[in-house]
Amino acid sequence: MILDERKRHILESVIKDYVATAEPVGSRAVVRKHALNISAATVRNEMADLEEMGYLEQPHTSAGRIPSEKGFRYYVDCMMENENPSDEQIEVLHKILEDSIQEWNDVVQGIGHFLSQVTNYASFIIVPSVKFSQFQSLQLIPIQEGQALVLVVTDIGIIMHRKIAIPRSIKARDLQAIGDLFNRAFRGKRLSEVQRSDLQLLRDELKNRRQVIDKSLEALDNLLDSPHDEKVVISGALNILKEPEFKDMDKLRRILTLFEEDGPLKGILPEQIKEGVDIRIGQENQAEDIKEMSLVFAGYRTAGEMGKIGLIGPVRMEYWKAAGTVESVRRIIDDLMNSSGSDPKLFKK
Amino acid sequence: MILDERKRHILESVIKDYVATAEPVGSRAVVRKHALNISAATVRNEMADLEEMGYLEQPHTSAGRIPSEKGFRYYVDCMMENENPSDEQIEVLHKILEDSIQEWNDVVQGIGHFLSQVTNYASFIIVPSVKFSQFQSLQLIPIQEGQALVLVVTDIGIIMHRKIAIPRSIKARDLQAIGDLFNRAFRGKRLSEVQRSDLQLLRDELKNRRQVIDKSLEALDNLLDSPHDEKVVISGALNILKEPEFKDMDKLRRILTLFEEDGPLKGILPEQIKEGVDIRIGQENQAEDIKEMSLVFAGYRTAGEMGKIGLIGPVRMEYWKAAGTVESVRRIIDDLMNSSGSDPKLFKK
DNA sequence: ATTAGCACTCAATCCAGGAGAGTGCTAACA
DNA sequence: TGTTAGCACTCTCCTGGATTGAGTGCTAAT
Numbered sequence: 006m007i008l009d010e011r012k013r014h015i016l017e018s019v020i021k022d023y024v025a026t027a028e029p030v031g032s033r034a035v036v037r038k039h040a041l042n043i044s045a046a047t048v049r050n051e052m053a054d055l056e057e058m059g060y061l062e063q064p065h066t067s068a069g070r071i072p073s074e075k076g077f078r079y080y081v082d083c084m085m086e087n088e089n090p091s092d093e094q095i096e097v098l099h100k101i102l103e104d105s106i107q108e109w110n111d112v113v114q115g116i117g118h119f120l121s122q123v124t125n126y127a128s129f130i131i132v133p134s135v136k137f138s139q140f141q142s143l144q145l146i147p148i149q150e151g152q153a154l155v156l157v158v159t160d161i162g163i164i165m166h167r168k169i170a171i172p173r174s175i176k177a178r179d180l181q182a183i184g185d186l187f188n189r190a191f192r193g194k195r196l197s198e199v200q201r202s203d204l205q206l207l208r209d210e211l212k213n214r215r216q217v218i219d220k221s222l223e224a225l226d227n228l229l230d231s232p233h234d235e236k237v238v239i240s241g242a243l244n245i246l247k248e249p250e251f252k253d254m255d256k257l258r259r260i261l262t263l264f265e266e267d268g269p270l271k272g273i274l275p276e277q278i279k280e281g282v283d284i285r286i287g288q289e290n291q292a293e294d295i296k297e298m299s300l301v302f303a304g305y306r307t308a309g310e311m312g313k314i315g316l317i318g319p320v321r322m323e324y325w326k327a328a329g330t331v332e333s334v335r336r337i338i339d340d341l342m343n344s345s346g347s348d349p350k351l352f353k354k
Numbered sequence: 355m356i357l358d359e360r361k362r363h364i365l366e367s368v369i370k371d372y373v374a375t376a377e378p379v380g381s382r383a384v385v386r387k388h389a390l391n392i393s394a395a396t397v398r399n400e401m402a403d404l405e406e407m408g409y410l411e412q413p414h415t416s417a418g419r420i421p422s423e424k425g426f427r428y429y430v431d432c433m434m435e436n437e438n439p440s441d442e443q444i445e446v447l448h449k450i451l452e453d454s455i456q457e458w459n460d461v462v463q464g465i466g467h468f469l470s471q472v473t474n475y476a477s478f479i480i481v482p483s484v485k486f487s488q489f490q491s492l493q494l495i496p497i498q499e500g501q502a503l504v505l506v507v508t509d510i511g512i513i514m515h516r517k518i519a520i521p522r523s524i525k526a527r528d529l530q531a532i533g534d535l536f537n538r539a540f541r542g543k544r545l546s547e548v549q550r551s552d553l554q555l556l557r558d559e560l561k562n563r564r565q566v567i568d569k570s571l572e573a574l575d576n577l578l579d580s581p582h583d584e585k586v587v588i589s590g591a592l593n594i595l596k597e598p599e600f601k602d603m604d605k606l607r608r609i610l611t612l613f614e615e616d617g618p619l620k621g622i623l624p625e626q627i628k629e630g631v632d633i634r635i636g637q638e639n640q641a642e643d644i645k646e647m648s649l650v651f652a653g654y655r656t657a658g659e660m661g662k663i664g665l666i667g668p669v670r671m672e673y674w675k676a677a678g679t680v681e682s683v684r685r686i687i688d689d690l691m692n693s694s695g696s697d698p699k700l701f702k703k
Numbered sequence: 704a705t706t707a708g709c710a711c712t713c714a715a716t717c718c719a720g721g722a723g724a725g726t727g728c729t730a731a732c733a
Numbered sequence: 734t735g736t737t738a739g740c741a742c743t744c745t746c747c748t749g750g751a752t753t754g755a756g757t758g759c760t761a762a763t
Contacts, residue, residue: 031725044737049726067725067744146493148507156505158497166513243614246607258595265592380756393706398757416713416756 029069087329121241126318132236133310143187145180155224167224237267278304301327378418436678470590475667481585482659494529504573516573586616627653650676
C-alpha cells in the first residue's frame, strides 16, 4: 500500500504526537505543530482517509485520532529512521563494559541497565544455553576434607561449578587423574552431545574409583540440566509504571509477573531469530500475555549460538529510539564477542 | 497501659477485621462477627474510649474505626499469638531445601520463595558478607592458553572466582606453586583481615613471578571488594500490588524501587539485629521510604555472623502469620547451618 | 452500667447540565 | 477538482447538587 507524501506526513505527525502525549491527536494539533500550509479541514479529510485505510482509529467519534497497530507497522516498515544513542551514551556503555570486564555477569547486567536507562523501557537479555557451547575442560579440585569441587569450563569461558562429597581416602593426585580422564573423553564436544550413554561408558571404565566418578557424573549431569540454559536478565521493569496505559492494576500485575520470573519471557520470543532488529507490535505477538505490548529485539552471535537482547514497551513506543539503541548495542556486543582483536577482549575464540 | 478484657477483645476484633478487609470497621460489624453479648451501642462507647487512648482512629467522623499504629503495637506486644505455618508447608520447605542442597544460591532462592508464598508479602534475605568468614584456600587453575582462574573458597563453603590473563610461559606447575604460597600466607584468616599490606608483602617476596602474582592479587582484591558483601535476595515483591493501600502509582513506584535494587533495602534494617523476631510498624521505621510499611524480621546465625530474613508488608499486616512464619524459617535455617548432625547437611563447620 | 432510639455527619454514588475539543458535512472558492 | 471556512453535531469530562447509606454520638429509659 502506497501513501502519498501528505498522508505520510500526517501519519508521522499523529504518531509522534501520540507517542509523546498518550492522547488522541486532533486535526488542529497536526497543523499547529507541524506547520504544513494546509488547513485543519484538509487534514481532517486526509485523516478520514487514513482511518478508512486502517492506519488511524478513533477512540470515540468526537476525539482525535490515534495510530492503529497497522499504522505503527506502516511507519516502522516504510518511514522510520533509527535514532541512535548519542556518542556520549555509547561512551558510557563502553566504560561500563571495560569496568566489568572478565565478569560475564557484570557485563550482562551492565548492558541491561544501559538499554533500559537510555530508552526508558524494560530491557531483557537472553544468554544462549551453555548446552550449545563446547566443553572445554573439567577439573576436580579438593576444597576441604571430604569435599571437592567439580569445575567445568566452556569454550566461551563460562565457568560452572558444583560441590560434591568424596571419600577421605581420595587424594588430590587421584582427583587430577580422574579429571584428566573426563577431559580426554569429552574435550571439544558440545555439552548437548555429552549423552548419558557417554557418561555411563566412562563409569564402567573406571570401576575402581566408582564413588568419585559417580558423584562427578551426577554433578556434571546436574550442571547440564541446570538453570544455566538460557539465562534471562531483565532490567528496568519498573519503567512500565511510567506509562499511562498501565495505570490499571490488573494489567500492570500481569505484565510485571512476566518479568518477575525468567520462564515466561522466553515464551514470548520467537524461537528463531535473525541478526538484525525485529519489531513485534501489539497483536502481532504470539503470546497472549503481551498482545498489548510491543517488542523490539535482535539476536547477537556468540560462539556460534544466538543470544537475544531487546526492549519491551507499550504499543505507543518510541520505536525509532528503541530500534536504534538495540541495534547499536547489538553491534557492540558482537564486536566484543567476536573480536580477535589486539588487546584482551572479553572472550577469545 | 492496661486494657480490660472487653476492650482487648474489641481491639482484637477491629484489627482482625481491618486486616482482612482494609475497610474501617463499625460497631455493628464487631458485635455481629464476634458475638459478644453486648450491644453495638456499648461497643461504640468502648471504641470511643479506645480512640481517646490512641489505639483506634477514625478516617472521618461517620466512618468506622481503624487500628492506629499504636493499636497494632499494643496488639503485637501484649496480645498476639504467632500463627505457625502448617506441617504440610514446613514439609514443603524441607523438600525444597533438600532438592537444592549443595547450591547456596538455590537454597536462598528457595527460602525466599517460601516466605513470600506462604505469607503473601514481599520477603528478603540478607546473606552476611563473606568478608567476615574465613579464608580457606586459593587455587590457580589453568583454563586455557593464556588464561587462568583464581578460585577462592571460604570456610562456610562459598566459592568465588575470577578469570585472569597469564603469560603463556607459565605452566600448570607454576600456578600450583603460586597458589600454595597464597595459602600459606592467608589460611585461616578472615577475609577482612587480609590487608593490602599483606598483599604487598607477598608481592615483594615473589619478584620472579611478578606478573601472575600481580594479576592474582588484583583479582583477589577485587573479590574482596565485590558485591559479594551482603548479598540481598528479594522475593515476591509483586505481592504488594495486591494491597489496596498501594493503588496509588507514586507510592507503588517508591516501594517497588526499593526492591529493584539491593542497596536501599540494607539501609532500612537496623545494623544490629537480635536473634528473635522483631517487628517495626510504620512510623517506627527509621528510613523515610518505608514509614508506611511494616517489617517483620529476624537474624540467623551462620558461621559466627548474622544474616537477616524478613517480610515487608503494609501496616495492615497479618503480623501473627508473618511473625510465625519468619520465626519458623529462622529456626530451620539455624538448624541447617549449625547442625553437625549425622547426614550431609549444607555446610559443615 | 447497658441499651434502644434518633438525629446528625460525611463519603460515595448518581444525575443533569455545561464546557470543550474535535469531527463530518456542506457550500463556497481557486 | 482539490481546498477551505463555517457550522451543527457528538461525545467526554468536569462540576455541583441531591440522594443514599453506613456509622457515629448523644440522650433517655432500663
